[in-house]
Amino acid sequence: EGQLVESGGGLVQPGGSLRLSCAASEFTFSSYAMSWVRQAPGKGLEWVSTLSGTGASTYYADSVKGRFTISRDNSKNTLYLQMNSLGAEDTAIYYCAKDPYMTPAQYFDCWGQGTLVTVSS
Amino acid sequence: DIQMTQFPSTLSASVGDRVTITCRASQNIYTWLAWYQQKPGKAPTVLIYKASTLQSGVPSRFSGSGSGTEFTLTISSLQPDDFATYYCQQYHSYSRTFGQGTKVEIK
Numbered sequence: 527e528g529q530l531v532e533s534g535g536g537l538v539q540p541g542g543s544l545r546l547s548c549a550a551s552e553f554t555f556s557s558y559a560m561s562w563v564r565q566a567p568g569k570g571l572e573w574v575s576t577l578s579g580t581g582a583s584t585y586y587a588d589s590v591k592g593r594f595t596i597s598r599d600n601s602k603n604t605l606y607l608q609m610n611s612l613g614a615e616d617t618a619i620y621y622c623a624k625d626p627y628m629t630p631a632q633y634f635d636c637w638g639q640g641t642l643v644t645v646s647s
Numbered sequence: 648d649i650q651m652t653q654f655p656s657t658l659s660a661s662v663g664d665r666v667t668i669t670c671r672a673s674q675n676i677y678t679w680l681a682w683y684q685q686k687p688g689k690a691p692t693v694l695i696y697k698a699s700t701l702q703s704g705v706p707s708r709f710s711g712s713g714s715g716t717e718f719t720l721t722i723s724s725l726q727p728d729d730f731a732t733y734y735c736q737q738y739h740s741y742s743r744t745f746g747q748g749t750k751v752e753i754k
Contacts, residue, residue, distance in 0.1 A: 571683075571691065571734055571745040585741045588648075621690055631741045633681035635702070637690035 527636040528553035530622045535641030542612050548605040548622030556600040559625035562607050564618035579628035612645045649737050653746030659754040666722040668749045670735035675715050679739040682720045686731045
């Protein structure tokens with residue numbers, strides 16, 4: 527199924543920006559849609575964004591649309607999430623997750639360990 | 648967005664018990680439903696997809712059923728490793744949504 531390792535989380539002030547990365551290995555990265563899913567402390571799971579295997583199609587939750595940008599570099603087997611205009615409501619563990627197929631809108635068959643983003647002054 | 652309502656939110660059970668968790672969708676999602684298990688401090692792992700297909704490597708005591716708007720996850724005989732939080736997730740639409748989770752606790 528593969529391995530996913532997130533990085534880039536940390537403490538950021540309200541209104542600030544952060545870029546998360548997800549390094550993929552042990553599978554053909556370009557063949558699969560990839561997503562970000564987040565989990566606020568003590569809360570449930572929230573899908574954030576998905577990018578098709580080719581990078582041609584992107585999808586965002588309404589809560590992040592216009593502020594977050596998902597991208598990928600298939601030559602580096604890496605998924606990114608650029609997060610701008612961050613607010614306290616964005617505080618969460620951010621998981622990178624793999625779809626089981628190239629086309630998006632599926633379940634998630636592989637997850638990273640997560641990276642914590644804390645938005646606070 | 649499609650809303651997913653999961654119940655109960657907490658379930659107390661003993662080792663060996665048969666456990667059932669229910670997930671209800673706000674509209675017809677056919678069988679585009681997955682179930683996940685999440686242990687404290689860990690990422691979720693998929694147990695079942697397409698409502699009833701067991702993910703490779705998942706013990707056969709886990710089973711899923713349902714279609715349309717009503718779905719169930721059943722653990723036939725609860726084991727110590729199964730105490731965790733379980734989530735359903737619909738993938739009928741690109742805007743995927745999760746249930747709020749069911750925490751299975753030791754009775």
